[in-house]
Amino acid sequence: MSNDVPRVPAERLAAFILRVFTAAGVPAGDAQTLANLMVEADLRGSDTHGVIRLPLYVRRLRAGGVNATPNIRVVSDRPSAALIDGDNGMGHLVMRRAAELAIEKAKATGVGWVGARMSNHAGPAALYVTMPLKHDMIGLYFAVGSSNHLPPWGGSESLLGTNPMAVAVPALDEPPIVLDMSPTVAAYGKVRLKAQRGEPMPVGWMIDREGKPLTDPKRADEGHLLPIGDYKGSGLSLIIGLLAGALNRAAIGRDVVDFVKEAGKPTNTGQAIAALLIEAFLPPLEFKRAVDRLIRDIRNSPRLPGVDRIWLPGEQSHTKLLDRRAHGVPLPKALRESLDGIARDLNIELLG
């Protein structure tokens, strides 16, 4: 599909994002960090969580919903646990700091668990949950979604979000296993995409207030997402919300602010990242060999009729990463136009 879409080299995209954030009042170092992380999201194939969010981020920064010059600080600190207050800065900056601290603690004690409050949307979990990998650690990540679209099981008020959880596990010669999932059948971004394309949603994505299937994505506001595994997905969302939100004195339930609809309002987004030092359990080389073996057993196992290939979690994303590093990030026409719009608004050089 993306073969037909014009590509832009990662470096050029990063330089553009840097210009945008700098023009929006973000200090140069932070703007560079944001540019690198957002481009990495697009390189990994997280097309709904990368540069496509730039217009929204800029809107929130300019509306005062996000703090361009935050004082991100550790407000509670133990040998293996900490809480970071993001001072309402960009979530990417907060969670990079949280991941670094979790890694440091895991080096010292075997495990590091760092929560964040007063954070914001941080792009895809994969950016942070993979940071521990190069230190021979496993990463875990939990976040409160930036709007509530999921009711508790049996309910008809969206008190819960598509709260994502992610786990990253290093392999030796194989790409790492990276599971990054929301506990809903479809993420809300997919609903928006269907609406943009004028296509109906499959039965099973959403229900209306009466509990009947909702397939018209333009009526999404009248309905709710469905959780995976019925009460299981709803319970998973609640638990992720407690770990990433309540435990960090961040928003959960009715306190969650819809970051699209209320651009000028701080969200008090909560996230958590944990790093597990593999060496605390067994030699990393032995572990990674076992992971390689399991990956290959799974990939080469018998397939159902009609299935061409069994993919491991994160493998398709890894394939995109290699392709896009070499050939650039696909930028569909509508996205390019919206980026041009930001450039004109901020009076900066176009992406080119």
Next chain:
Amino acid sequence: MSNDVPRVPAERLAAFILRVFTAAGVPAGDAQTLANLMVEADLRGSDTHGVIRLPLYVRRLRAGGVNATPNIRVVSDRPSAALIDGDNGMGHLVMRRAAELAIEKAKATGVGWVGARMSNHAGPAALYVTMPLKHDMIGLYFAVGSSNHLPPWGGSESLLGTNPMAVAVPALDEPPIVLDMSPTVAAYGKVRLKAQRGEPMPVGWMIDREGKPLTDPKRADEGHLLPIGDYKGSGLSLIIGLLAGALNRAAIGRDVVDFVKEAGKPTNTGQAIAALLIEAFLPPLEFKRAVDRLIRDIRNSPRLPGVDRIWLPGEQSHTKLLDRRAHGVPLPKALRESLDGIARDLNIELLG
């Protein structure tokens, strides 16, 4: 339903289990621990993971598949992480020890993560994941299932198990939130129950080797369980298996031993438990008040038509715990007969 089933007081059931394990060669202290934990499983309503497993446990002990007198020991130790070798003892003994160690580490550093290898089936996760609660901690639990019934997404060989994960979060006046779930639509115990009752399974529980719906529970051996959320549940099972199995040098994938079919063979079951000290993030009282508020917001939120009540994860189990503590554990006739059978085999006093 259970109102029609004869009840037996928890103490009497525990005394019987103690006699059974003692007769099977388990030292008195360990036998008492097993009796208490197994009865607690039944009190909590885990009818598929409590005393109903006693015949299998005894069979495995007598066949040499489980070590009656294990030397359970810590084989790797860091300030916040450890690995325990269960020496092929009963999983309950191994995981109680693991939970205690995780709690100790969390007290000292903020987080404790303890893995176990050479363990065995330990009953329901709820037994261990709730142990941190009274220390004002959150509990997390991951386990490799005791047989493989789940293929990777797209596959037709069961390389994965119904690997459970559980999280327990304390509240103040409300019962704790306890999510204890497998990443499959139905647990395998439910399939066995349908077979016993001669009832068909609903479409969506299992598929056959061609990928077609399998509804005859007597043909369960020819098919596979379906994961929740398609590739998400399958990915979740893999990740749980890596955290609980591979990281602990325990069995995963093709190394998993079916503990029912191979009673004489050690399973090298892997489990992991983590404890998170709430005080490392915020005052526990403040946290538990926030959890109470969220629980009540959810319970009192608008319901879908036909829904009488919104239940929180673990709430029905808590209700059963109160009822069964007061009125005893329901023992269906078939279960009673199987317990009588064990007593005769071991030449010990009947349950009475």
